[in-house]
Amino acid sequence: MRRLLGRRTCVAIAALLTAAGPADAHIVAARLGDFYAGALHPLTDLQDLVLWTALGLLAGSLGAAQGRWLVLVLPLGLLAGLFLGPVFGAGALGPVANAGMMVGLGLLLAAGIHIGTAPLCAIALGLALVRGAVNADGIGPETNRLLFAAGLACAGYAAITLTMALTLAFRRPDAGPSTAWRGIAIRACGSWIAAIGLMMGGFALAS
Amino acid sequence: MTLRRLMLAALLLFATSFLPHGLHAHEASLGVLEFREVRPGAFVGRWTMEPAIGSAHVDLRVPKHCFLRMPEMLCGAKGLVGPITISNLGANMSAVLLKIIPLTGESRSYTITTAYPVVSILGAGAPTLQTWAELARTYVNYGIDHILLGADHLLFVLGLIWIVRGGWRLAKTITAFTLGHSASLAAAAFGLIGIPERPLNACIALSIVFVGVEIVKQRRGESGLTARYPWAVAGGFGLVHGIGFASALAGLGLEHRLLPAALLFFNVGVEIGQLAFVVLVLALLWAHRRLNAVLPRWGELLPAYAIGSVAMFWFIGRLVRVLGAA
Structure with missing residues (x-):
């Protein structure tokens, strides 16, 4: 019974995660304008939240020297993805690809593998290009593209900067062995993110 | 050195061409609909300010017991x-402002x-708890918006934060700005002071240019007025910005007895939005x-040049409007 309940809960969570995609921020656009529509559009899609958080956790856990470049790379990648993605049809990347990115980031975080600055930037750029292209769906015929793009880039910049800094502050790598559990906690988050990705991928393949 | 200058010029060009496009603060697309009672229960409706989408396209729904066929409404x-x-x-x-004239x-x-999108028409009696709740909900949200x-x-507040950075000095500075704009907002809303909107908007833009110049001075090691007396500058320019806030309320034609409460709720909304930005x-x-x-x-x-350039762009644009109107 407990196993059945667990499976049902997993399916329900996976369904919720996958179904979060089509929501949009047009109410925000009408009320606060296209800048805020762009800034808040990622909040309407759980995939953005999980992927951005995973990237921030990964970069923050690697340290300030590796992570700080993402302050620029993620927003610029989102902008590039937003404008170039629809041209190349990158927005059509399905939930399986997003789930794959979640699994990949989650495993990197859980394994605690040290990644250099250049590969980290390449991962961030790839993710930003894809998510920028996906967020282009929020642009309607009457949307001011420039304002929407500025809002999205600002949201990406604020989210990645704050997540990395909070992770770094939580991890306290200089504090010695007494804080080792903090690193384990962050790696545990990685395993949860990978699990969410697996559930989403499984649900997407099954449906 | 040349490359740096080139990059600086490119960034400034980017900032001036990018930000001012859509971030016009007060270009709200407002429609105003007036219903005037001509005999008991019978009203004549009229759009005194045509909405952007055209009055014929507005999906207006009235209480069930009322029958609407513009311009007539029978209740x-x-x-x-x-x-x-x-x-x-x-x-x-x-937004649409609805005026009922009994x-x-x-x-x-x-x-x-x-x-x-729904308002409850409360009748002509004394304000009830529901009236106050609706007033609070509407005007707190309007202030945040x-x-x-x-x-x-926001750019002015950002400039102040950039100069003062943090700590108690920043708390005092933001409080002074709040006190300044609250005082002038109240004075303007009650008709004690009145300044034409166009020159006022130009002054607001100029206040941001001033802050931009002050940041440059500070970074060069000079002690500017804002660095020495941030609360005085914030309070002084707060007075100017407050009159600007009042212009947002001016067109709403609020009932006189509800004006103090509406003003309070509007100011609360402004403070919530400002505090969120500062945080x-x-x-x-x-x-x-x-x-x-x-x-x-x-x-x-x-950052100082970006803030200053954007503000100067606004100032020139607003000055052109002032001179064009003169």
Whole structure:
């Protein structure tokens, strides 16, 4: 019974995660304008939240020297993805690809593998290009593209900067062995993110 | 050196061409609909300010006992009491001001927005708890909207934070700005002072240019007025910005007896929005310090030049409007 309940809960969570995609921020656009529509559009899609958080956790856990470049790379990648993605049809990347990115980031975080600055930037750029292209769906015929793009880039910049800094502050790598559990906690988050990705991928393949 | 100058010029060009396009703070697309009672229970409707999408396209729904066929609305003996809805407020129209002018008593105004597309018409009696709750909901939200869409006000606050950075000095500075704009907002709303909107908007832009210049001075090691007396500058320019806030309320034609409460709720909304912005900026400054992601020495003046350039762009544009109107 407990196993059945667990499976049902997993399916329900996976369904919720996958179904979060089509929501949009047009109410925000009408009320606060296209800048805020762009800034808040990622909040309407759980995939953005999980992927951005995973990237921030990964970069923050690697340290300030590796992570700080993402302050620029993620927003610029989102902008590039937003404008170039629809041209190349990158927005059509399905939930399986997003789930794959979640699994990949989650495993990197859980394994605690040290990644250099250049590969980290390449991962961030790839993710930003894809998510920028996906967020282009929020642009309607009457949307001011420039304002929407500025809002999205600002949201990406604020989210990645704050997540990395909070992770770094939580991890306290200089504090010695007494804080080792903090690193384990962050790696545990990685395993949860990978699990969410697996559930989403499984649900997407099954449906 | 040439490359740096080239990059600086490119960034300034980017800033001036990018930001001012859509971030016009007070270009709200407002429609104003007036219902005047001509005999008991019978009203004549008229759009005194045509909405951007055209009055014929507005999906207006009145209480069930009322029969609407513009321009006439018949509500019978029960009168105009109950919900009025506009469900298709969208990107081209952010709000509709509804004015009810009864045969006897004061006229009443309600604001319908996309977030709150339904208003309850409360009748001509004394204000009830429901009246106050609706007033609070409408005007707190209107205040938040106004400050969050007011890129000029936010840029001024950003400039102050950039100069003062944090701690008690920043708390005092932001408090002074709040006191300044609250005082002038109240004075302007009650008609004690009145300044034409166009020159005022030019002055607001100029206040941001001033802050930009003060940042440059500070970075060069000079002690500017804002660095020495930030609270005085914030309070002084707060007075100017407050009159700007009042202009947002001026067109709403509020009932006189509800004006103090509406003003209070509007100001509360402005403060909530301003506080959220200050907290976000401080959090980002903290995050940058933590990540050691700071601007290189040659780029320390970029934010000041960006703020100043955008504000100067606004100032010139607004000055042209002032001179054009003269």
